[in-house]
Amino acid sequence: MKNSTPGYKNNVQKGDHSVAVDIRHLTDNQLKSLGMAQMAYVKSVVVDGEAAFAIHAADGTPMALAGDKATAFAAIIQQEMLPTLVH
Numbered sequence: 001m002k003n004s005t006p007g008y009k010n011n012v013q014k015g016d017h018s019v020a021v022d023i024r025h026l027t028d029n030q031l032k033s034l035g036m037a038q039m040a041y042v043k044s045v046v047v048d049g050e051a052a053f054a055i056h057a058a059d060g061t062p063m064a065l066a067g068d069k070a071t072a073f074a075a076i077i078q079q080e081m082l083p084t085l086v087h
Helices: 028-033 069-078
Strands: 009-014 017-022 039-047 050-057 062-066 082-085
Touching (some): 039 062, 069 082
Antiparallel strands (some): 050 062
């Protein structure tokens, strides 16, 4: 049974059954990888004196550059990921 309390427990598929995971007890590495495949963030940068927008994976790994914020967000959405803006 899935707990519906936000931020408390999630169910994780393990083979043919679900296992409840208390997210308050994640390790540092588990927390770092949370959302890795689903989220990317965009931040403004300067490259060769020109303004650009860098796209990074949730762990900070650089993935791409875009000339404007709308293009960066569109590229992330096209990959079925959730874009997040970092200030």
